[in-house]
Every structure is written in C-alpha cells, then in structure tokens.
C-alpha cells in the first residue's frame with residue numbers, strides 16, 4: 001500500500017490531515033453549519049437550464065431510505081462534485097441516477113428544454129443506451145485476462161452492431177495514444193493510472209453525454225491523480241460532457257468542479273460554486289484539512 005492510499009483511508013482532505021475526526025462528529029458539525037439549499041439556489045448555481053435535475057428524491061436499498069429529499073441541478077457541459085463524510089449517501093446519489101437503487105419518490109430528468117425527459121424509472125442499460133448516461137466503474141470492473149482492446153469492445157456491448165463498438169473503440173484509441181500503445185496487452189499488466197484510463201475510456205465507447213464518476217482518485221499515486229483529473233477536464237471542456245462526481249479528495253474535487261455539494265446523512269447540507277466551497281472556512285475545517 002502506498003503512503004498516499006494509506007492517507008486516503010483515514011483522512012477527509014487531500015493529505016496533510018493531522019487530526020482525524022469521526023464520521024459522527026463530522027456529521028454533527030456539518031448539520032450545525034448547514035446553509036439550506038433551496039431549489040432556486042441550486043438552479044442559480046447552474047446559471048441557465050439544468051441538463052440533469054433531481055427533484056425531491058427519496059431512494060435507498062431494499063426498504064431502507066438512504067437519500068431523504070435530495071435535489072440536484074447541473075447544466076450541460078458543467079461539472080458537479082459531491083463531498084461529505086463516509087456513508088453520507090454520495091455513491092447512492094450516483095447509483096440512483098444510474099438506476100441501481102429503489103426510488104421511493106421524486107424525479108430524475110435529463111435533457112435540454114423541450115427535450116427534457118423523465119428517466120427515473122429507466123434501467124441501467126436503458127440509461128446507457130437511450131439516455132446517454134454512463135457510470136464509470138472502478139477497481140474490479142476491468143477484465144484482467146482480456147486485452148485492452150477487448151475491454152473497450154465490452155464497453156460497447158449494448159450497441160446493436162459489434163462493428164460499431166469496434167469503431168468507437170478506435171476513436172478512443174485515437175484520443176488516447178497511451179492506451180493505443182497497450183491495445184494488445186492484457187489489462188492485468190496495466191499500471192494503476194492506465195487501468196483508470198481504461199475504466200473511463202470503456203464508458204466513452206457508448207458516447208455518453210453524462211458521466212457519473214465515483215472517486216476517480218481513489219487508490220492512485222499522486223501523478224496519476226493529476227492525469228485522471230486532466231482527462232476529466234478534457235472530457236468536460238473539449239467534448240462538452242456533463243460530469244457528476246463523488247470525490248473524497250475534497251480539495252481536488254472542488255478545484256475541478258463548477259459546482260460543489262456537501263452531502264450529509266442523505267441530505268444536501270451546503271451547495272455552492274466549487275471555488276466558493278473551497279473558500280468556505282467551515283468546509284475547509286471539516287473537509288480540506290485546514
């Protein structure tokens with residue numbers, strides 16, 4: 001285990017956190033500084049029309065409700081980062097958007113203006129093939145015994161024609177020569193950074209509009225963390241993808257994202273522009289190791 005991943009297990013910040021406080025204590029302290037997040041405020045952060053919106057979402061696993069009345073808005077080509085203590089429900093928000101949870105009430109909508117579509121009840125494969133939403137799976141999702149190119153083709157398994165998946169894979173290789181150089185190698189020989197690149201690239205084979213990314217920096221050495229954020233930056237700013245991410249490295253996540261939400265106990269406690277949250281002393285004290 002590298003020094004960096006050891007830090008990731010205990011700290012909430014980006015390293016340099018000397019004192020580690022318990023999840024319960026963080027939850028209590030955030031509740032005390034919660035600022036209230038009206039739907040109007042969330043819309044104002046987007047500036048214009050929201051491309052992805054969540055309204056009054058109650059969702060969880062089995063009968064257990066994890067998210068209590070969550071609202072979220074992000075514009076087309078914008079990025080939003082969820083931060084918060086362990087167990088707050090951050091991953092559950094992404095799971096809900098993709099269709100992995102039980103949704104008890106509320107709506108998830110995606111699209112521009114008149115094309116806005118209610119996708120609340122779509123299955124994950126419909127989300128990917130019809131609604132243009134991709135969930136980037138990490139760690140154990142790469143098939144170690146398959147080559148890089150075979151892994152990419154798997155990303156296109158929902159396409160009607162296998163040839164289409166191969167064509168999309170070539171576009172990904174054109175974009176990332178680093179991956180192209182490894183196309184015939186087995187995925188298990190990739191470095192941590194290359195594997196994360198493959199995980200992201202595999203989602204791109206379906207040419208999604210919205211990327212759901214859960215903790216892109218987890219388990220990576222610092223030089224690869226920067227590489228992954230550069231790739232995400234490029235996907236947002238050059239390709240116009242909309243990105244909703246969860247990041248335990250709150251500093252990196254908020255530096256990256258246009259919009260940040262602090263999620264606590266299944267509710268949005270604080271919302272602001274990414275740089276606003278970075279500058280918020282309460283957020284700093286709890287999540288930025290400051």
Ligand SMILES: Nc1ncnc2c1ncn2[C@@H]1O[C@H](COP(=O)(O)OP(=O)(O)O)[C@@H](O)[C@H]1O
Nearest residue numbers: 061066084085086087088089090091092093246
């Ligand atoms: N598949 C699951 N089945 C049941 N409970 C789950 C599942 N995944 C997460 N939970 C529970 O949901 C809560 C929120 O988890 P999660 O969204 O993973 O938090 P975070 O990503 O903020 O750390 C936790 O109490 C966790 O135990």
Ligand SMILES: [Mg+2]
Nearest residue numbers: 090091092246
């Ligand atoms: Mg999580």
